[in-house]
Amino acid sequence: MGFFDPPNPRYKGKPWLRLLEMYVFWAIGELPAREAAFLENITPNLQATFKRGGNWQSIIAAEMEFPSDLPEMLGKLWERNCEIARQNRVILTTQQFAEMVVDKNLGDIEPRTSVE
Secondary structure (H helix, E strand, C coil), X not given: CCCCCCCCHHHCCCHHXXXXXXXXXXXXXXXXXXXXXXXXXXXXXXXXXXXXXXXXXXXXHHHHCCCCCHHHHHHHHXXXXXXXXXXXXXXXXXXXXXXHHHHHHHCCCCCCCCCC
């Protein structure tokens, strides 16, 4: 299983969308080891593409102009949403949460630097 497995039409032509979801996973402390390793492996490509140093998280944050406290805010939002889900006897998966956050707040946003 790879970064975009199982194939999902959600990501067709939108690789940045999956990167944003992985950023959310990382921020809430739920980034799977396999995806973490993949992101570490592609960090040199991200550095070259966006002409930035740093780790994959800092590159995404800089390109998206995220506030420095976004990981903390996402962590609190995750906890709050998990509590609401528990109260309503609903299971909220990390994938559902990441999609919800990205779709509502970040889905239409592209990286600041144009990728050609």
